[in-house]
Amino acid sequence: MRITLILVILTALPVTAQTDRWRIAPNERSIVWDLTQETDLPHRDNIEMSGRGVSMVVDYALDTNRIISVQRRLIYPQFRVLIKDTDPDWWAIYRNYLRVSYEDQELLPKVYVDSREVSIGPVDSIRLNGQVIIHHAVSDYGLKLTRYIYPEIKNHAAHEFWSFKNMGETPLDLRVQKREISAFHEGIDDVCISWVRGRNMFRSGPLMPGQEHKYDIGFQARLGQVPPEMSAAAIEAEYAIRSNISRDLTANKLVLETPEPIYNTLFALSKIRGAESIFDSKIGLVHSPGGERYYTGFWANDQAEYINPFFPYLGYDLANEAALNMYRIYADACPDNFEDNIRYSFEMAGDAPVNPLDRGDAAMIAYGLSHYLLALGDRAIAEELWPFLNWCLEYNHRHRNEAGVVMSESDEMEGRIATGEANLSTSSLYYAALETSIALAEDLGRDQQITRAWSRRRRALATAIENYFGATVEGLETYRYYEGHNRLRHWIALPLVAGIYERAEGTLASLFDSLWTDNGVHVEKNHPDPRVSEVFWDRGTLYALRGAFMAGATEQAHERLLDFSRKRLLGERVPYVVEAFPEGNMAHLSAESGLYCRVFLEGLFGLIPTGLCSFRLQPRMPEGWDQMALRKIFAFGQSNGFDIDVQRQGPNALGITIYRGDRAQAYRVQNGEAIEIDLN
Numbered sequence: 269m270r271i272t273l274i275l276v277i278l279t280a281l282p283v284t285a286q287t288d289r290w291r292i293a294p295n296e297r298s299i300v301w302d303l304t305q306e307t308d309l310p311h312r313d314n315i316e317m318s319g320r321g322v323s324m325v326v327d328y329a330l331d332t333n334r335i336i337s338v339q340r341r342l343i344y345p346q347f348r349v350l351i352k353d354t355d356p357d358w359w360a361i362y363r364n365y366l367r368v369s370y371e372d373q374e375l376l377p378k379v380y381v382d383s384r385e386v387s388i389g390p391v392d393s394i395r396l397n398g399q400v401i402i403h404h405a406v407s408d409y410g411l412k413l414t415r416y417i418y419p420e421i422k423n424h425a426a427h428e429f430w431s432f433k434n435m436g437e438t439p440l441d442l443r444v445q446k447r448e449i450s451a452f453h454e455g456i457d458d459v460c461i462s463w464v465r466g467r468n469m470f471r472s473g474p475l476m477p478g479q480e481h482k483y484d485i486g487f488q489a490r491l492g493q494v495p496p497e498m499s500a501a502a503i504e505a506e507y508a509i510r511s512n513i514s515r516d517l518t519a520n521k522l523v524l525e526t527p528e529p530i531y532n533t534l535f536a537l538s539k540i541r542g543a544e545s546i547f548d549s550k551i552g553l554v555h556s557p558g559g560e561r562y563y564t565g566f567w568a569n570d571q572a573e574y575i576n577p578f579f580p581y582l583g584y585d586l587a588n589e590a591a592l593n594m595y596r597i598y599a600d601a602c603p604d605n606f607e608d609n610i611r612y613s614f615e616m617a618g619d620a621p622v623n624p625l626d627r628g629d630a631a632m633i634a635y636g637l638s639h640y641l642l643a644l645g646d647r648a649i650a651e652e653l654w655p656f657l658n659w660c661l662e663y664n665h666r667h668r669n670e671a672g673v674v675m676s677e678s679d680e681m682e683g684r685i686a687t688g689e690a691n692l693s694t695s696s697l698y699y700a701a702l703e704t705s706i707a708l709a710e711d712l713g714r715d716q717q718i719t720r721a722w723s724r725r726r727r728a729l730a731t732a733i734e735n736y737f738g739a740t741v742e743g744l745e746t747y748r749y750y751e752g753h754n755r756l757r758h759w760i761a762l763p764l765v766a767g768i769y770e771r772a773e774g775t776l777a778s779l780f781d782s783l784w785t786d787n788g789v790h791v792e793k794n795h796p797d798p799r800v801s802e803v804f805w806d807r808g809t810l811y812a813l814r815g816a817f818m819a820g821a822t823e824q825a826h827e828r829l830l831d832f833s834r835k836r837l838l839g840e841r842v843p844y845v846v847e848a849f850p851e852g853n854m855a856h857l858s859a860e861s862g863l864y865c866r867v868f869l870e871g872l873f874g875l876i877p878t879g880l881c882s883f884r885l886q887p888r889m890p891e892g893w894d895q896m897a898l899r900k901i902f903a904f905g906q907s908n909g910f911d912i913d914v915q916r917q918g919p920n921a922l923g924i925t926i927y928r929g930d931r932a933q934a935y936r937v938q939n940g941e942a943i944e945i946d947l948n
Contacts, residue, residue, distance in 0.1 A: 286786075286831075288838040290396075296532045297518040298397030299843050303334045303390070304405075313841060315396060316558055316856045318545045319510075321346060321424035322489075323558055326400050326417050334390035336402065340370045340417070344424050344489045345547050345556075345563035347460045349453045362620040363561055366453055366489055368462045375485065377466050378445040379432075381409045388413055396843045398514035398540040410436025420506045421513060425498070428485040429507060432475065439474035444483045450494075458492040469500040514540050521909075522582045524868055525897040530830060534837040534845075535868060538861035539582060541844045542575055545858035546590045549617040551597060553590040559847055559855030565615035566594045568629035569680040573636040573697070574807070575862030580643035581869060583902025583909065592649065595637055599656035606659075606666045612682075625683065628676035628694030634660035634701035642708055642877035645905030650712060650880065661705055664698040665725060672732030674698050679759065680807075684851075685792065685800060688750025692737045695729060696762035702726040703767065704877065711879040730768060738771060742782060742794070745774035756782050758789045758808030764815025765870075772819040779812045780828055787849065788812075788832050805848040806836075810863040817871030817888055820940055826890040829867065873898060873912065878944060881905060886942035887914045887922060904947050 289308070290299040314327040327339040347366035379386050388404055395401040399418035406412045412433045419426040434440050446466040453460040469482040484503050488495035498506075518536040526532055546555050549564040556563045557570050566572070576591035597618075602610060609626035610633070637657050641650040664674050669690055677683075679693040687693075702722050709719050739748040742756050749757040756778045764772060783789045788809030795801050809832060816825035836845050845864045847857040869875050873896075874886025881904045889896060894916045900909040911927040917936065926933040926945055937943055 286835055286839055288834065289840065290838040290842055292529050292533045292838070293395070293397075296529050297515075297536045298395055299533065299537075299837060301394045302392075303330065303394070304392055306330075306334070309334070311840070315400060315843070316541075316560070317399065317419050318547075318558055318858070319419040319421045319423070319426075320546060320548045320553075321422065322419045322426050322487075323545070323560075323563060324417075324419040324426045324487075325560060328394070328400070328402075330391060334392075334405075336391045337372050338417075339372075340375070340426075340428070340487070341560065342368045342370075342426060342462070342487050342489070343560060343563060344368075344460070344462075346424070346549065347453075347489055347491060348456045349460055350456060362616055363563075364456070365563055366455070366460045366462065367560075368451065368487075368489070370449070370464065370487075374449065375447065375464065377447050377483065377485075380441075380443040380445070381407075381411060382441045383443075386411075397518075397537070398544070399510065406435050409440060410434060410438075411440060411442070416507065418507070418510050421509050423506070424489045425495075425506070426487040427503065427507065428487075429503070430483040430485070432481040432483070434475045434477050434479055437477055439476050442475045442481055444468055444481070447485075455491065460489060460491060461494055462487075462489045463495045464488075465497060467497070467500070467503070469503065517543055517582075517584065521584060521900055521902065522865070523897075523899040524865075525895075525899065527893050527895070528830065530833050530837055531868070534833050534843070535865055537837070537843050538845070538864045540861075541856060541858055542578065542861040542865065543582065543584045543587050546586055551614070551617045552593040553586065554594060554614075554617070555587065555590040555858070557847070557857040557859055559852055559857045561852075561855075562615070562857070564617045565613060565620070567613040567615075568598075568610070568627070568632045569612075570857070570859035571636075572598065572629075573632040575859040577636050577639040577643060578862040578866055578869070580640065580645070580903040581901055583900070583907075588644070591640065595633075595640070595653055595656070598633060599653060602656055602659050606663050609663070610660075625678055626676050627678045627680055627682060628674065628691070628697065630660040630663040631674060631676075631694045631697035631701060632680070634664065634705065635697040638701050638704035638708055639877060642704055642711075642880060643903040645880045645903065647712070647880060650708060654708075654712065657705060657708070661698075661701065661722070664694075664701075668732075671736045672728060673736045681791075685795075686750070686753070688753065690736070691750045691759075692733070692747050693749075693759045693762055695733050695737070696766045696768070699726060699729050699733065699763075699768070700766035702729070707878045708880075733763065733768065734770065741778070744778050744782065746771050746778045747775065755792055755794055757792045758783060758805070758812065761789070761808065761812035761815045764819045765811055767818070769819050772821070776816055776819065776821050776824060780816070780824060784828065786835065788828075799850075802850065803848065806845045806860050807847075807863055810845065810860065810867055814863075814867045814871040817867070818874065818886075820888065822888040822890055822940070825871065869898070872896070873914075874942065875912075877904070879946075881948050882944060882946045884942050885912065885924065885945050886940065887924065887937075888940050889914060889916060889922060906947060910947070 290301045309332045312329040316325045323343040325341040329337050344366040348364045351364045390405050392405045393403045402415040404413040412435045414431045416429040449464040465486050467484045517539045524535040545558045579587040612629040673690045673695040675690045676694040737747040747760045787804045789812050791803045813829050844856045845860045846854040876884045897913045899911045913925045915923040917923045924935040
């Protein structure tokens, strides 16, 4: 059995017209690949799925005859193995999660019908909806096999659940041979034991016409003891838990309704990926990126800035608990002075070495935390974390250079590419954080001297950003990323997200013309190192799209968003947005899915919190649409949820209705006009 991690190399494709490989299911909560109509084979892809005690990457490959091969990579984040310090990957010594990989040839059971061994045959279709469902063609014996692959929500366990159904007219003598695989791994605390068990469930005697036979391949791990065998009832119960949570997230929490099924579906699936990557750890519940590298830890960008502010809208209690736990841990670790920067991550539950690099993390945290506290709508929690937010803001203020912009050693790219002494990202995030922090201070009744001082700082920073970063770059009136930099970079989108629009036209042309490719916005083109020119990170694209909507470039943003969403949902690498290429092999990092949803919340709908129970709404409806809605929103302390319904009422007018139970608030605005909504 192989226990080393095997990466599948996914090739970045050139700019071409897309041919959809997948289709959207009628309920817009899953995608389906119909292999019976597929001519473009072979094909290979993978998907990551997570639970609190395990992450599972399912790598599936189809050959020209529709025969599937599957590799299952299990990561058990809480169990850590000893890795020799001679390992060439230095970080592997610290990211030493128990990893076990299983191939078909060592795992799959032998299947017998009427005492003859039979193959499981070609695949008719695959469905992705928070699990992997593989439908095989009906065999010559009239036997139909469906496979369900998924991790459990709470335990160190995952399953590949097989359902055989007799589609014929005569009984079948079906027998599935059980298999077991076990391995012992030298752990840091104790011996780690991984185990795979096959189990026949609920049936004896012939398989009658219309009947099902169920067989489960269960994956488990434990410290110091053999994992207990699960009962058939427990296996089915765990499947129901996983399915119900996925269904609840997609159908009952923060539902997007637009005339475009691609948006609705990728938004629905993004909620699953965004919310499932939550792990138990010795420091409590934590949301982690995943991607076969990052578990039981969190970062100032991925969690504090990107996805935590999204969770109050979603109303998923587990995610909000993980977000709050992260902010509290950060608050406890806050330096006593303003000279030392706050650490940028608590990787491996804080056990990994602390990197002293200042990436502008205080700005990232201030931006995310101030939004999170407003959206959560809990006054007591806002009061609790107020001192920490103050520290983050003051740290940024004290670390400005003579030009008035904030200095930081790097940005969230962590030194992968030069950022100078002061970069546009850190100052833009601090500027945006001041707006939401001022709103929070006013709602909490803080002294007006605080809000006046922060307002002055914000105005001065806007001027400093323009004077220091504003420039003609590659012939476009936009921003240089740092002093002396003369090439366009993806993070020039951040002033748009922060509400700075003076250079919007040139910035949008930079992002959507010069930097845009078939995989969204590239980090930087025309770089002396050709390897840098090929790099893209979806987070840059998602910020650019959000900023474009916020700047009022509705049609331009809609066109680019639709192309990008179609590729990620229905193309070659599905069904989520990804981290980066070539780094990470386009891994399905979880926080990026939160950023995708925020394109609609803050971009298309223009929803920005202005108080613990109020928000600004600035919907920008694309041409040709008559209606769009966000339903079952749980932010601002609305435990029963509320809806935002936007209807076109004439060439440039929109009707907005806010529904809360039996109450309705109606407004009429011009398309792109901002209004203030108070839920008190």
